[in-house]
Amino acid sequence: MFSIRSAVIGSLASVVALATPVVAQDVAHSDAGNGAAASMPHTIVIKLIERPGAMPFAFEPATVTAHHGDTLRFVQFASTMHNVHFKTEPKGAKLGSAATSQYLTTKGQAYTLVVDSRFVNGTYEIVCDPHELIGMHAFLSVTGSASVASGK
Numbered sequence: 001m002f003s004i005r006s007a008v009i010g011s012l013a014s015v016v017a018l019a020t021p022v023v024a025q026d027v028a029h030s031d032a033g034n035g036a037a038a039s040m041p042h043t044i045v046i047k048l049i050e051r052p053g054a055m056p057f058a059f060e061p062a063t064v065t066a067h068h069g070d071t072l073r074f075v076q077f078a079s080t081m082h083n084v085h086f087k088t089e090p091k092g093a094k095l096g097s098a099a100t101s102q103y104l105t106t107k108g109q110a111y112t113l114v115v116d117s118r119f120v121n122g123t124y125e126i127v128c129d130p131h132e133l134i135g136m137h138a139f140l141s142v143t144g145s146a147s148v149a150s151g152k
Contacts, residue, residue: 041069046138048104048128050078057082057131059138066115068145074111076104082128082136084111090122090142100129115142 047060057078066072074084084101095118101111119142128136 041067041071043071043073045073045075047075047077048082048084050080055135057128057134057136059126059128059136062138063141064138065141065143067143068115068117068119070115072113072115072140074101074104074113076107076109079107081105081130083130085127085129085132086124086140087127087132088123088125090120090124092120093122093124094118 044064044066046064049058049060050056051058057080059074064072076082081103083103086095086099089095089099098113098118104111121143122141124140124142126138126140
């Protein structure tokens with residue numbers, strides 16, 4: 001999880017111009033380096049990218065772990081249209097209309113989703129509908145609570 005967190009912090013630094021004040025505040029908390037900061041909810045940035053090769057479109061990172069209270073921010077970094085679709089969910093999840101985003105058509109456009117009571121612990125498969133057949137998949141693991149101090 002530490003390496004994913006480092007990657008997220010690095011990703012956040014690269015999109016500071018796109019970040020809202022809340023995201024900037026979350027970066028400050030997660031970058032504080034003390035034990036209390038690790039239990040605070042944070043924002044996880046997942047880029048929708050294009051790259052050279054046989055599988056030109058991807059979620060980066062493609063594997064993410066989040067806790068209840070965290071925010072997922074999917075940011076369009078490609079010149080090709082993408083969306084975010086939670087294709088599979090664990091039993092008991094109730095994402096409803098949040099399971100599929102609008103199409104992200106311009107660089108910097110984002111789909112933001114809080115990991116709240118609609119999510120249950122478990123693994124979620126995420127795809128981009130237009131690019132699923134060529135391998136644009138990601139996996140989200142939801143586990144526990146971000147607020148360890150609250151005892152939840």
